[in-house]
Amino acid sequence: MQIPEGTQSVLPHHHVVGLGAGPANLSLAALGANTVPGGVALFERREGPAWHPGLLRTGTQLQTSWIKDLVSLADPCNPLSFLNYLVSTGRIYAFLNAQYDAIPRLEYARYLAWASAQLGTVNYGTEVAEVDFSGGRFVVSSASGPLATADHVVFGLGTRPEVPACFEGLGAGGAILAEHLEAHLSTVSSLPYEQVIVVGGGQTGAECVLHLMQRGFRDIRWIGRRQWFAPMDDSPSANDFYRPTYLRFFQGLPEDIRARYVGEQTLTSDGVSMVTLQQLYQANYEAFLSEGRSPVMMLPGRNVVEVAERHGSIALWCERDWGGRERHAARFVVLATGRRQAALPISSRLAGLMELDAGDEPVIDSDYSLRWKHAETNRMYVQNRSRVGHGLADPNLSLLAVRSAVILNSVLERQAFAIRDEQMNTVWA
Ligand SMILES: Cc1cc2nc3c(=O)[nH]c(=O)nc-3n(C[C@H](O)[C@H](O)[C@H](O)COP(=O)(O)OP(=O)(O)OC[C@H]3O[C@@H](n4cnc5c(N)ncnc54)[C@H](O)[C@@H]3O)c2cc1C
Known part of the structure; x- marks a missing residue:
């Protein structure tokens, strides 16, 4: 959004938005609270703090160690650590005695809400519709007009659920996004032997x-594309990929190898x-013992290619990995079909000043900045948008604090945060 010359001065100006x-x-705002002049102002479209609401059911756990919180890997003395959250909310002893290997997802969501409240720089209920560049500053706007100007902007827009094309156009109540399942179940009367497909x-x-x-x-069909419902590899050697040293090695590889x-x-x-796999297999087995029938039919190696809705029932056609098609039907289908990046809300003028790669995507440098015409003075950074450029740690929580530290070092043009990863027994190069 272009704003008339002179009007910019009435907008709040931030060094980093x-x-x-x-x-x-x-994480960026927590590490930037005492290093960026004025702190980091955040704009968030949700009305209040929330992290994947609808997917926080009892029993769901973080797949990442709580030590890898918003700050500790880069700044362990930062007051917004998970440990400080537990101590200052009075829950540390109860938490320790519960002896978690992995913390509940709900606890992580609560921690994020606590950190946000401590920061006090998050503007909720503010969806950013456009970022433009005018008069040597970024102009950040919502649909109703400019919100602020900034020297640098950091996009941390995350992901949205992916809906395969064949499911588009199904009536409401036919295909349910996983994050809406709980809400959906509270509105329908369910008969235990009705078929449901996930x-x-x-x-x-x-x-x-x-x-x-x-x-x-009691009649659930679970469809997956891989040949098996594959477990996550959380072994020590797999976790070597989630280290700053590996990240630097990875960034230096040619694109085809990455x-x-x-x-x-x-x-x-x-x-x-x-x-989770063990719980599922054991529940299925125990149901067979008590009821004489296993409630879950596992259907790996299948790709749903066609969907039709008829008389309140949904029919799916799957292509099988080893050839042929098969049909399944259900009262409703739950979609847990992955996530895709949210689009960058950038004005066409600004987009025209950016360097694009062969696939028409913005070029992301090793400090997570986008290459564009005025990057010498004003930088745009992106978080969680660069699997191939920065490796699988990028969409995850694992190196959150490290990535924020790299971005802040770049913004501040000094090494405000040292990233230390020195005891490396695996040799990459
Ligand atoms: C259920 C679930 C569990 C996960 N568990 C783990 C785990 O245990 N370990 C792990 O490493 N990874 C996990 N992940 C993957 C990943 O770490 C998370 O998705 C994480 O939330 C990504 O953080 P983010 O800040 O990049 O994006 P998000 O958490 O998606 O946050 C982006 C925010 O931007 C806001 N937004 C979007 N567009 C706009 C706009 N135009 N204006 C203003 N605000 C906007 C959104 O409302 C959202 O709050 C999980 C993912 C899911 C879905």
């Missing part, structure tokens, strides 16, 4: 299957937690 207040930008063989799909079982459904490695390493990030 973050778009989105998910974990990525909360599409998506990852962690979210597994959690939906478990939840449906717990809610009494792309291949990301494909080969997928299960270190996107598989199902072993504990």
